[in-house]
Amino acid sequence: MNFLEQRIAKEGIVKPGNVLKVDSFLNHQMDIKLFDEIGAEFARRFEGTNINKILTIEASGIGIAAITALHFPGAKVVFAKKTKSINLDGEMFTAEVESFTHKNVNHVIVSKKFINADDHILLIDDFLANGCAMMGLIQIANQAGASIEGIGIVIEKGFQQGGQIIRNLGYKLESLAIIDAMDANTGGITFRKQ
Numbered sequence: 001m002n003f004l005e006q007r008i009a010k011e012g013i014v015k016p017g018n019v020l021k022v023d024s025f026l027n028h029q030m031d032i033k034l035f036d037e038i039g040a041e042f043a044r045r046f047e048g049t050n051i052n053k054i055l056t057i058e059a060s061g062i063g064i065a066a067i068t069a070l071h072f073p074g075a076k077v078v079f080a081k082k083t084k085s086i087n088l089d090g091e092m093f094t095a096e097v098e099s100f101t102h103k104n105v106n107h108v109i110v111s112k113k114f115i116n117a118d119d120h121i122l123l124i125d126d127f128l129a130n131g132c133a134m135m136g137l138i139q140i141a142n143q144a145g146a147s148i149e150g151i152g153i154v155i156e157k158g159f160q161q162g163g164q165i166i167r168n169l170g171y172k173l174e175s176l177a178i179i180d181a182m183d184a185n186t187g188g189i190t191f192r193k194q
């Protein structure tokens with residue numbers, strides 16, 4: 001098991017409905033030493049790319065992206081904001097994202113001031129489940145004409161469809177832990193060998 005899988009096995013709580021709670025180190029309390037190891041691992045996996053910007057989505061992606069940026073010298077972090085209404089003044093890139101955990105639809109927006117066609121972007125998020133959040137970020141990067149150099153996920157739930165959809169689109173998707181099965185009754189978590 002790698003450092004992240006060990007932590008998930010120790011502290012992750014499997015909830016009914018295919019939800020994994022990792023509030024003690026990722027989604028509520030944040031273990032910054034672990035985030036630093038996550039950032040170093042993303043830097044290793046995306047070595048040789050010319051990433052100058054990291055794009056993520058609020059809220060849980062922000063801390064991860066911020067610490068990861070320290071491993072990509074010069075890279076800025078931009079986070080997509082979730083909003084109920086869209087402002088149609090043309091100043092924003094927008095996408096619709098269905099929330100896996102909250103079961104509602106949000107518009108996500110990024111100001112046109114902060115990403116553009118010169119950017120080489122790394123997309124980051126905490127979880128990949130059905131892929132809606134990541135597809136929203138891909139749409140936004142594409143609207144800007146930016147190059148997507150890669151996609152970094154902390155925890156991919158490999159039994160949901162997002163990973164396959166995004167890999168089939170040809171993106172370099174790196175998930176630091178991939179869960180192939182989890183059981184809310186026993187609490188058991190099975191990781192994919194990487």
Ligand code: 5GP
Nearest residue numbers: 018019020100127128129130131132133162
């Ligand atoms: P997707 O859009 O791929 O279906 O879901 C990804 C988003 O939903 C992530 O941004 C994450 O915040 C949230 N999410 C999906 N599955 C889980 C889960 O099992 N646990 C937690 N804590 N968040 C999840």
